[in-house]
Amino acid sequence: MTTTTASKPSPIFQIARAIWRQLRTMRTALILLLLLAAGASLGSLFPQRPINPATVQQWISHNRGWAPLAERLGLFDVFGSWWFMAIYGLLLVSLVGCIVPRWRAFYRTLRARPRTASTLSLQPQYRSGTVALSPDDALSGAERVLRSKRFRLVRADGTITGEKGRLREGGSLVFHTAFLLLLLGMSIGKLFGFTGQVAVVEGERFTDTHIDYDSITEGRFFNEHFRGFQIVLDNFDVQWYPDGVPKTFRSSVRLFDQGRLIKSPTIEVNHPLTYRGVRIYQISWGWAPVIKVTQRGKVLYDGPTIFLPNQGVFQGVAKVPETTPFQMGLDMVFFPDLERDVRGNLINGSPQALRPVVFFQQYLGDLGLASAQNVYQLDKTHLAPAKTDAILLGATADLPDGIAVSFTGLKQYSVFELASNPGAPLLLLAAVLILVGLIPALYSSRRKIWVRVAPHNGVARLEIAGQAMQRKAAFEEEFRAFVRDLDKDLHQIGAPDG
Amino acid sequence: MVNPDLARLSDTLFWVTLAVYAGAMLLFFGALAYRSKRVGSIATLVAWGGALIHAGSIATRGLSVQRVPWGNMFEYSNMLGFLMVMTYLLIIDRRLGLRQVGGFVLGGGVLALASARLLYAPAGPLVPALSSYWIKIHVIAAITGSNLFALSFIFTVLYLVKDRSERRAATAYAGSTVGAAYVGGTTKEDGAPADLVSEEDAPAREGSSTGFLSRFPSAATFDTLAYRTIQFAFPVWTFAVIAGAIWAHEAWGRYWGWDPKETWAFITWVIYAGYLHARATAGWRGRRAAVVACVGFASVMFTYYAVNLWIAGLHSYAGVK
Numbered sequence: 001m002t003t004t005t006a007s008k009p010s011p012i013f014q015i016a017r018a019i020w021r022q023l024r025t026m027r028t029a030l031i032l033l034l035l036l037a038a039g040a041s042l043g044s045l046f047p048q049r050p051i052n053p054a055t056v057q058q059w060i061s062h063n064r065g066w067a068p069l070a071e072r073l074g075l076f077d078v079f080g081s082w083w084f085m086a087i088y089g090l091l092l093v094s095l096v097g098c099i100v101p102r103w104r105a106f107y108r109t110l111r112a113r114p115r116t117a118s119t120l121s122l123q124p125q126y127r128s129g130t131v132a133l134s135p136d137d138a139l140s141g142a143e144r145v146l147r148s149k150r151f152r153l154v155r156a157d158g159t160i161t162g163e164k165g166r167l168r169e170g171g172s173l174v175f176h177t178a179f180l181l182l183l184l185g186m187s188i189g190k191l192f193g194f195t196g197q198v199a200v201v202e203g204e205r206f207t208d209t210h211i212d213y214d215s216i217t218e219g220r221f222f223n224e225h226f227r228g229f230q231i232v233l234d235n236f237d238v239q240w241y242p243d244g245v246p247k248t249f250r251s252s253v254r255l256f257d258q259g260r261l262i263k264s265p266t267i268e269v270n271h272p273l274t275y276r277g278v279r280i281y282q283i284s285w286g287w288a289p290v291i292k293v294t295q296r297g298k299v300l301y302d303g304p305t306i307f308l309p310n311q312g313v314f315q316g317v318a319k320v321p322e323t324t325p326f327q328m329g330l331d332m333v334f335f336p337d338l339e340r341d342v343r344g345n346l347i348n349g350s351p352q353a354l355r356p357v358v359f360f361q362q363y364l365g366d367l368g369l370a371s372a373q374n375v376y377q378l379d380k381t382h383l384a385p386a387k388t389d390a391i392l393l394g395a396t397a398d399l400p401d402g403i404a405v406s407f408t409g410l411k412q413y414s415v416f417e418l419a420s421n422p423g424a425p426l427l428l429l430a431a432v433l434i435l436v437g438l439i440p441a442l443y444s445s446r447r448k449i450w451v452r453v454a455p456h457n458g459v460a461r462l463e464i465a466g467q468a469m470q471r472k473a474a475f476e477e478e479f480r481a482f483v484r485d486l487d488k489d490l491h492q493i494g495a496p497d498g
Numbered sequence: 499m500v501n502p503d504l505a506r507l508s509d510t511l512f513w514v515t516l517a518v519y520a521g522a523m524l525l526f527f528g529a530l531a532y533r534s535k536r537v538g539s540i541a542t543l544v545a546w547g548g549a550l551i552h553a554g555s556i557a558t559r560g561l562s563v564q565r566v567p568w569g570n571m572f573e574y575s576n577m578l579g580f581l582m583v584m585t586y587l588l589i590i591d592r593r594l595g596l597r598q599v600g601g602f603v604l605g606g607g608v609l610a611l612a613s614a615r616l617l618y619a620p621a622g623p624l625v626p627a628l629s630s631y632w633i634k635i636h637v638i639a640a641i642t643g644s645n646l647f648a649l650s651f652i653f654t655v656l657y658l659v660k661d662r663s664e665r666r667a668a669t670a671y672a673g674s675t676v677g678a679a680y681v682g683g684t685t686k687e688d689g690a691p692a693d694l695v696s697e698e699d700a701p702a703r704e705g706s707s708t709g710f711l712s713r714f715p716s717a718a719t720f721d722t723l724a725y726r727t728i729q730f731a732f733p734v735w736t737f738a739v740i741a742g743a744i745w746a747h748e749a750w751g752r753y754w755g756w757d758p759k760e761t762w763a764f765i766t767w768v769i770y771a772g773y774l775h776a777r778a779t780a781g782w783r784g785r786r787a788a789v790v791a792c793v794g795f796a797s798v799m800f801t802y803y804a805v806n807l808w809i810a811g812l813h814s815y816a817g818v819k
Binding site for chain 1: 622623625626627629630632729732733736737740743744747748749750751752753755756757758761762764765768769771772774775776778779780781782790797805809
């Protein structure tokens, strides 16, 4: 920076330029990478709200003192926190700042012809000698040998310059640029895709509309672009190995679109169904005991009720607002295979429905249905506990006020995840480019060989020089091999003397 | 379904392998201590025998359960030990002639097998989440990557030890504080010391060190070996992570969800990416880069052991009860 300009740039501009320059250095990239690793590690050491909100609550209640600080620092959502985004944002800026000039330089080298060195004897590898050939023949021999070794050649003024290994820089650029593509793919998926989950009981139907999903995450530009197809779960099949390890989870479904049966596939773990850009995954499953509630013979509630798995048992609720004089809620626990362990505790003997029992706690009062609430939980603020009982499959429990609760049947439900990710093809492309770029970037090396021929007392005087930017020892070997092969080639034409 | 005879045979062969590897390790160290070429040859022969028995153990395990023999932590660690020993025998010993590191690699193999035994799971079928052809691709890539990172860690530690002794020798005799790895133009623009040269024609750049360590190749050689190994391991690991993401997209409906295993595989990847950059950064080459490589290997270990055993996640396939 020795040039002095008449009008000095403003100090802010200077600082900005200094920061920009600093950001582009390898050292900054390195430090940012290490920071990224350190930051990500926090994301696995602290419970993460987007992954497991319940554990976060647990952590907070166990660490009251630290919780507010951890919350402030975004430790419960590290990968969405401002500082994590700042690290990878800076890394991206550094990346772009690094690869743009490098692409430009690479483009120039692609177009430029290999440059001739003026003094060959100063190159790291150097040999000289004479051959009893005309300079032209000798040079053509060198050209032939270099070409057979797939060097890129320029021949001018009695010198051949051969160059090889531009793939290294090209690969490195492809590798680094692919991360921008990766980011683009991720953004497209986030903005235009959706993910929804739904539990479907055997024999029931699910329609791909907003209201039918149990939970849904939509991209900002997804725009309620539901396909509206329907899935009927005909049968859910779970099979076990004798030691209780699950063998298969298989949902047999029928897929309808606009009233027409499209296909009757099965959906299994690792074998999602794809239809109109939506992939349908087998996520989990559970039991749906058929519960029937009557009061003085009048059926008030009847149907398969989804019980959610919770620490080895299944929990469900039934809300029956039409009972009199109070509304009734049932908090239920389902054991597919009820057994007692050695201490006399009730446990599940196996995951199979060998001895299905429903335990329930009756609540009476006001269910609070006027306000929106979770279908899988009772709002107990205006409910008082009443009777408890257990019913075997096919049995009925009689309660006061002529209320009867029956366990009339047992079904299973299957939980599906439906997702569309329009960014996926781009992500795959980026992943391929990352790998394709990485290999030459790590293994290729850039090297040059020069051969200069000058007439010398009626014979040709050869100067051979070489230089490698990387892997110099390997190049030494390559250079030696080249000289050997050139020697052999020239021998076939005339005898060398040097 | 599970063939109990084959499974038992596999377990027996496993124990034999562990004993033979431990014997080979001791022989390698003995050969090093007594500078005995003959003991070194015997150690190599014993290691080959162990590897053969090990291959038998793995094959019978696979046959007993009719699937790939890397479906839980026991099998994974077992495979890891096998790949380490095979890489040593086929490449480090036969191609590079570096018999001095045999004891360390076999020691690594013994540790891998011992940890496998601690994480033992009886022969059994795979849960549905693992029943996919991706287990062949993703898991074998992860094991190969771990194997190469483990070997690079051995080289890195040997580099650090050797470099220290060379520096001391250099200080003692010449007053220099520059390690031998940086003498004689062995460090190039991209930070890579010269290619590995077999020992015979290496003396020009061999640093001097005294005593036991003088029996090892130069620090520069180990540095190069560590670098080369990581250069090889890094794309393999990259591939393992990508294959994992594709499998996750296939099985769980998302390609990336910051599951603990994903997070730590990513951390490992980023640290080694940092290492590759460090080698091209002034002031970070040599010892500092080596420290980054050591942190990287710690992360590999954490990704594998700690995440599987202590952190609950979607990758809880340890099979450890």
